Amino acid sequence: MATHSGGLTEAEGAAAVRIRNVVRSFGQRTVLDGLDLTIAPGEFVALLGRSGSGKSTLLRALAGLDHDVAGSGDLTSPEHVSVVFQDARLLPWKRLLDNVVLGLDGPLAEERGRAALDEVGLAGREQAWPVELSGGEQQRVSLARSLVREPQLLLADEPFGALDALTRIRMHTLLKRLCERHRPAVLLVTHDVDEAIVLADRVVVLDRGRIAADIPVVLPAPRRHGSTEYASLRDRLLVQLGVDLVEEDSAA
Numbered sequence: 087m088a089t090h091s092g093g094l095t096e097a098e099g100a101a102a103v104r105i106r107n108v109v110r111s112f113g114q115r116t117v118l119d120g121l122d123l124t125i126a127p128g129e130f131v132a133l134l135g136r137s138g139s140g141k142s143t144l145l146r147a148l149a150g151l152d153h154d155v156a157g158s159g160d161l162t163s164p165e166h167v168s169v170v171f172q173d174a175r176l177l178p179w180k181r182l183l184d185n186v187v188l189g190l191d192g193p194l195a196e197e198r199g200r201a202a203l204d205e206v207g208l209a210g211r212e213q214a215w216p217v218e219l220s221g222g223e224q225q226r227v228s229l230a231r232s233l234v235r236e237p238q239l240l241l242a243d244e245p246f247g248a249l250d251a252l253t254r255i256r257m258h259t260l261l262k263r264l265c266e267r268h269r270p271a272v273l274l275v276t277h278d279v280d281e282a283i284v285l286a287d288r289v290v291v292l293d294r295g296r297i298a299a300d301i302p303v304v305l306p307a308p309r310r311h312g313s314t315e316y317a318s319l320r321d322r323l324l325v326q327l328g329v330d331l332v333e334e335d336s337a338a
């Protein structure tokens with residue numbers, strides 16, 4: 087997308103993402119069907135949707151990884167966008183610090199890389215190899231590698247999907263802290279309704295190629311599962327995702 091697909095241009099400061107009437111088809115199947123989305127600078131948006139609804143397709147389009155997307159609007163230019171995937175995608179033949187600073191120029195690159203590893207709790211591990219790390223630690227490195235570039239837009243495609251529940255909670259706290267400090271706009275693709283509620287300023291739900299719900303999260307911090315407001319937002323999102331709550335209750 088962006089300048090690659092014709093209609094979309096790079097953003098000029100007003101929004102991190104402002105896309106209109108975005109269409110992406112694979113053969114006869116239209117996955118994104120006239121989709122509109124705006125993300126303000128520094129805003130954290132979680133993207134939910136059923137499996138196959140097109141979440142990753144949208145993220146790839148925003149990352150400039152898909153050149154066959156039609157639409158109009160503004161995007162953050164690719165050099166200011168970082169992408170985090172479910173697998174950390176570290177280069178196994180490079181030590182952690184080298185992974186983090188890969189592609190960074192300038193005399194301060196190493197210092198910034200060390201600071202980024204420190205921020206994600208991996209100070210002292212600069213010379214370790216990726217294979218020596220747990221999945222959660224690898225994802226920490228992946229976050230450090232993204233944030234060391236001070237992106238204006240962070241795109242994250244189920245970054246914690248492969249982690250155990252406890253590690254995932256720790257990563258939520260870490261990501262929240264990092265985002266408060268660096269203030270990128272974020273689009274987080276997730277299957278996890280709780281992850282969306284805990285982290286996001288807004289939750290959007292993708293259905294039939296469009297944004298079917300766009301809900302601000304106005305819960306006070308810390309966002310705890312126990313509160314009535316939390317439970318009611320959770321139910322609302324589950325219904326949007328097609329979960330039959332009555333059926334679920336009677337099965338429980």
Ligand SMILES: Nc1ncnc2c1ncn2[C@@H]1O[C@H](COP(=O)(O)OP(=O)(O)OP(=O)(O)O)[C@@H](O)[C@H]1O
Binds near residue numbers: 117135137
């Ligand atoms: N390169 C491709 N070629 C053909 N079809 C594709 C391609 N990429 C995605 N699709 C189709 O587009 C639809 C949306 O896929 P996408 O991966 O964006 O969904 P998703 O919402 O991210 O799903 P999940 O939650 O299961 O990861 C799917 O039906 C998928 O098969």
